[in-house]
Amino acid sequence: MDSAVLTTELREQFDTFTAGKWDQATLESHQTRKLRDTVAHVRHNSPFYRERLAGLTPEAIAALTVDDLADLPFTTKEDLRNAQFDILSRPVSEAWVFYETTGTTGAATPCPRTNTDSINNNSVLTSYYGDVLEPHAHGRVVGISGPSELHATGDTFGDVCRNLGYTVAKMWPHSPVVGFDRALEVMRLLPMTALFCTPGMAMRLAQKAIDAGLRPRIDFPLDLLLLTGELMSPSLLDNISLLWDAEVRNVLYASQEASVLAAATSDGALRTAPLINLYEVVDPDTLAAAVPDANGVRHGELVVTNLYLGAKPLIRYRTGDLVRMHPPGAGAAVPAPALEVVGRVHDRLLLNGRLVNGYDLENLLLSQVRGYRDYQITVDRDDSGADRLSLLLRADPANDRPTLERTVQLCREELGTGLNIRFGVPGEVTGTGAMVSWKAARVVDLRAQRSSEDEAADRVAAARL
Incomplete structure (x- = not known):
């Protein structure tokens, strides 16, 4: 599909969905159609899934519903490490950018993105973040600090900020060229009023500012910190807010492998993106579906299936992350479940x-x-x-x-x-x-x-x- 056409289609879908104009039947119909398209896409184009899903006939795929998801096999992190480029459903030459996982705890895995990947994921963030950033819109200059040049952080947040009309400065304080001293100087010089970074980076920048004789609460114009990439308890967020005298948000749950899984909305929750993903919560030991508690909350390991035809759609991907998934509830800014990410299974x-x-x-x-x-x-x-x-x-x-x-x-x-x-x-x-x-x-x-x-x-x- 042409990029401009896809962008317009997704914008209209998210506008109507976030406005509460999709009932459950409409959402389920959308997810069922996308599920069939995605499974057919990976079954035909990915060497890994061609073998993994060999038993699925075209007729079986055409009859799939969201209720049949549990009949499909899981995909694990080890599968991605072993399969490498065979997991892809598009050759790298058809992507617009190449990313990979950090490779610090195992073989790095390729994560190229096509325009289809980026438009689907960035549409979620553009839709959800509009009301989050709007109260701080005047004179907004947004900094972005990510882990490496081969990570999607800079491009993703940069594109979303451009969609929403904000100036962006990408800086990597751990880079030997930039360093913390220059990063702090840039933050004051611009001046930078918002910053995407990890909680650890937010605290490290505050410490480096103090080491330089500066006062984070007074000498910097930051009034909004948009945090991602690490575990974030409410206690930690409150402390970072105090350090910088700024509003602090947990704004994104994502992975390099599976892309955007949940994003901040104006009600303060991280909410799922059911237009582009299917979500399951399973017991990490038995792999049985988690049973909701009395409040409808499901606790367990998150499993995700992508619903767009990009370079590397994943089917029933075990994230290895423990979550609490809450029903949307009355007053939700977006009619989608809220996620609390409570740590990795192995942690x-x-x-x-x-x-x-x-x-x-x-x-x-x-x-x-x-x-x-x-x-x-x-x-x-x-x-x-x-x-x-x-x-x-x-x-x-x-x-x-x-x-x-x-x-x-x-x-x-x-x-x-x-x-x-x-x-x-x-x-x-x-x-x-x-x-x-x-x-x-x-x-x-x-x-x-x-x-x-x-x-x-x-x-x-x-x-x-």
Whole structure:
């Protein structure tokens, strides 16, 4: 389809969908048609899926419905690493840009994007972000800080900001050419009023500003921080808001492999994009569909199927991420489920018999303290064999003793685990979360042998020194 025609079609679809003019039957009809098109597309064009879906006849594909999704096989991260270019449904020469995963914890996998890929994903963000950015529209200059030149961050947010009429400055503080000093100078010079970055980068920039004798809350015009790429608990977001005296948003849940999966809306939620993806939530151990709780919330591993005919549509892709998927509810800015991303399946910690995800642990330990520019958690055992935690904060020890004592008490009440709070400098490894994982960056688990991800985080950190 011609790019201009596709753009117009998607804009009209998102305008009517976000306005609440699609009923469930309309959405399901759209998803069913797109599912059939996508499965036929990958079955015909992708060497990997041609083999994986060999048993599907054209007649079976033409009869597929969204209720039949569970009959299709999963796709895993290991499949992507092993298949490499065979996963693609279009040759790289038909893409407009080539990206790849970082390759820090395994073989990098190719992630080329065609115009179809970019238009579908950027249409979601353009539609959802309009009302998020509009209250800050006057004089908006938006900075974009991403992990690498081969990552989609800069192009994606750049195109979306251009669609919405904002000036963009792309800067990579970890680049040896730019560096933190120049990045801070650019932020003040422009002046930069909004910034897309990771939570770790937001805290690192605040620390580097303080090191340079600057005051983040006063000497910078930032009034909006748009965060993505790492685990983000409400406690962490509140702290970053305090550091910069700015509004802070968790604006995107996406992956290099599967593209945009959920985006911020004006009601403060991350909402799914059901016009371009199908979503499942499964038990990460049994792979059975998650059963909604009394409030209709499903908790488990997110599985996604892309619904557009791009370079690399994925069928039932296991993201490896744990989520809580909430029904839209009354008053939702967009009539789509809301997602809380609570950490990777492999990042859960067993503490005195309780399995805890990263989101809830971070939110608990940081719920009472403010003003820190970095943090790290250590897990070990006391002489009795009980697990215990230590929280290291990079901050002026200005949090009063009752606040710290309340944090220790909450940890004991919620997790049955002792906690010690210290002040100091965690080190460069905490800045590797977006490149490796929250656990490798934020947790030192002295109870277990170091993992390959721990070693990968150390390598990334060493390269930045």
